[in-house]
Amino acid sequence: MSYELHRPRSLDEALALLERHEDAHVMAGATAMVLLMRQGLVRPERVVSLRDAGMSGIRREADGTLWIGATTTIRDAETSDAVRAHCAALAETFGRVATVRVRCQATIGGNLAHADPAQDPPPMLIAIGAEAELARAGGARRRIAVEDLLVDQFATAIDPGELLVGVRVPPPAPGTRATYVKFLPKTEDDYATVSVAAAVRVADGRIADARIALGSVGATAIRARKTEQALRGAAPQQIADAAAIVRDEIDAIDDLRGSAAYKREMARVWTERAVRSLMA
Template identity: 60%
Template sequence: MDDGESLPVHRLLRHRARDRPRGGDDVSFDYHAPRSVGEALALLERYGEDAHVMAGGTATVLLMRQGLLRPGHVVGLRAIDELRGISRTGSGGLRIGATVTHREVERSAEARAYSSALIEAFASVATVRIRNQATVAGNLAHADPAQDPPPMLAAFGATVNVRSPRGRRALSVSELAVDHFTTSLAHDEVITEIVLPPLEAGSRGTYLKFLPKTADDYATVSVAATLRLADDGTIAETRIVLGAVGPIPIRARRVEEALRGRTARAVAEAAALVREEVDPIDDARGSVSYKREMARVWTGRALARLLR
């Protein structure tokens, strides 16, 4: 498979949807490919909670294969033109369409012009094969706390625009995930775009992750950080968000507050505070105490990188 190919997820879904009896280990469903957001919303309204929205399908197909997700109707979004594209906003921010893939962000000149840290986060996801298929909105809606893009998007203060049969609303990326694999989205809501605000002059960002095994493994801890210096060289503002050490991406507010008005000399002391802000679990990637310590170490490294 070359660099431009994608997983044949939609072909797989259509194949599985044909001539399969419901019940047992196999599940039949109807696959819908609406051409507009309006058509997608009408399908969600018609079929209610028996419908499931799918963008890239990397998570949806896996959950269906495992029997953890059994929708009667799958509403695919990839044929909807208005959900595509990456562009700069008039104010200097960045708009990312819901069905834009990780690889498209990684290779986007507009995204790189916004911040190379955004590229770092999206390029850190799994393998090129997965990045060619997985979408930005799908990643956010899946709410896996160990994924790479959500902490970076949260650190930039990104907003998610959502539509449903009842209308439109906007919420911050930080408000989207509420627990492991759980979001604040209603079953009939569709993410249409992600909007990053313009960066203040002098702002910079970085993304780091600690991998226990191979480059495509989940992180033991990840750190997304943005920072802006005041004219006198002190830290005017910073935003630090950690992934993989809690049920959702965790904002390190105590660390941020400890750094405000300080210099690089305060980093070690401030970074130590993150140990009490994270909420990790024991698993194959480490114990709770180990992950707390790694959160401290990698928060310090991210801040040191920003202050070079």
């Protein structure tokens, strides 16, 4: 490892650096970057640290949107009253990431930009319709749904020169309940065999709307649109059949935490459990 480190003191300074050096790697909390560099998977010549760029912070905007700045630590998001008031399940999901020590260092934006398919926040952010906000020098900004941000294992739709500056979570539709469950056959701080985030709106004893996303069962966190479709209008006794569809929507491969076939079955089981828990 031998790189030039930049420590911009503002977002504008950071964006100017990324415009000038499109090959620069961005580092926030550094938990993932240090590991990637140690393993030789990333050999940067230039690193931009966002530590002092003033990009952290959580606020609720006038239209009810929750904004989480990219360098906000996962711990700050987990313990934020604003996050909990907006969506308690989101705060709880942040609280399920690794260990408290890692959550004190790792950031919301770094987690998303890292695009590891086993991470906890992406499925929940997808289930509640969150968007990432990307900026570049000169003031141009664009928003992209988190499900479109994550394009492949460790790959995102962030273009060269662009920086993920924060996450926007829309106000949940009235009556929507959400949950995040993960199947951890080994230890609590391990990556999951499968994880499921579900956001469901119930009306008259049936599911009026559902959004489902899964982690650890594909190259990215995966939104299960066919399962969602089958869940819409479902009565409690129809949930099992709808959840079975998820087996064919995911793209699991064998890994240390389960074979592809096992993961498909566990995706079905945990999707059903997640949805049922929201009907109770």
